[in-house]
Amino acid sequence: MDPGNVVWFEIATSDAEPVQKFYSELLDWTYEIDPDSSINGIRYIRIIAPKAPFPMGAIREAPDQPTTMNMSIISEDVPTDTERLAKLGATVQIPPTQVADVTWFAVLTDPRGNAFSLFSQSKSERFAERMEQGGKAMSEAAYAPTPGAMGWFEIGTTDAVTTQDFYRQAFGWKFELDDSAGGKPYYNIFTTNEWPSGGMYDHGTGGTDYLMPSFLAADVPAVTTQGERLGATIEVAPEPNPDGLVFARLLDPDGNRFGLFSLPDSMNAGN
Template identity: 45%
Template sequence: MDPGSVVWFEIDTADPEAVKDFYGSLLNWSFQTVPTADGRTYTLISAAGAPLPMGGFWEPAPSGQGEGASLAVRSADVDAEVARLKDLGAGVVLPAGPAADGGRSARLKDPRGTVFSVWQAPEQPPAGADELPDAGVGAPLPGSLGWFEIGTADLEASQKFYADAFGWTYIHDTGVTTRPYFATVTPGDQRGSGGLADNSQAKGVKDFAAPQFVTPDVPAAIAKAERLGATVEAGPETTTYGLTFARLTDPRGIRFLLFSLPPQGPQG
């Protein structure tokens, strides 16, 4: 994927086993723990049947980060990117340093306070990387990262920041009828890989960024999530073209979304 693309998500938690139990039960995720150069461990998150992981978390979690999920954007040069993003109004949460895979990463927050990361691939990819399948081929698997959402109480400011930061463009999705919603087209994609939601009139939390996962049946998944201790923040809601989605927090308070595609797949 090109620089500027959302390629990963990370979870910060003080209770990794609780996270594994919840998402393993709800979305059938699998987990693989790998050592890192600094002596910590990093747990990779994969959807069932997926050829590649889609996210992960540190053990122990970065100090002072609390419970939450964040999105990671690919970068060609993390150190230069951090300096440029600071000039655009971003704040540094964790300075540039080694990533779990041997690349480099940094964590920042946008001018609204929403946390995100930038990640630079390692110079020497892991052995066999040339033979890895393309994770973007075919329809998204159940439980996989199929979309992301950024909510904002200042739509114009957020659109400008991410356009200037990463070259994102936007398409107004009129199928969402409850608020202005824009499909976010990141570099290298064609139809959009995430959304920017105008939450200026919403109740409760207005500013956030969260991963959005595929499920065959959103109402059924919500019912199961609630039995597992989750809370529904918004939805379920169905677009005019038949896509259903909802926003929840897990038992640790970590925000995520679920969505199911229209019966005949995405429209457009």
């Protein structure tokens, strides 16, 4: 897993139970406690998608913590990157923090106010085998995510130039206009891979700024309807692209934004 890749997401909350209940009923997630990161009154709960070989994210439960969601980006050196990104216009929300010998992490917001975290892989010998196995599993899952899994991330921006400039300088990301989006100002994002792993939607000055995960769904309209029934708000109703991809954007009961998408039939045929 190379630095600059988005490979994880985190939900911070003071009460994990309603978060777990909503997403397990909506996307069939299961959970397990991470004993290495659950310390000092904090519970770190790994999130596992159906049939997934490895966790894709976590819930961080801590006292007096509002419920928020952010994407996580691999860093080779969290303190150094935090200082560098602050000079590029990011704001530090949680300074670089070491969690035993497990990881370093920090939480920042980009120049448009979108939260993201940096985290480093453990170099401890006792985690070497786990990280090697997990890295392989996450790589395999990235090629063929199953319904309920995070398969994409999306940036929504009201200032495309500022957004692109920041992430290019911060992580070396590349942005290419998506010709399959039916004329929408949508850009594929290439992190460190040869294929896109996320996208940027240029909403213009009257739109919305966000950075969110998107989860694969076998039937986007059905899952969207179920989400509303469970207390979510539909921000963008299910819409098809000309290539057959269907997407929707929702706010969960705590107001955290996430996307749903189904693959075009041509891609499903190859699975």
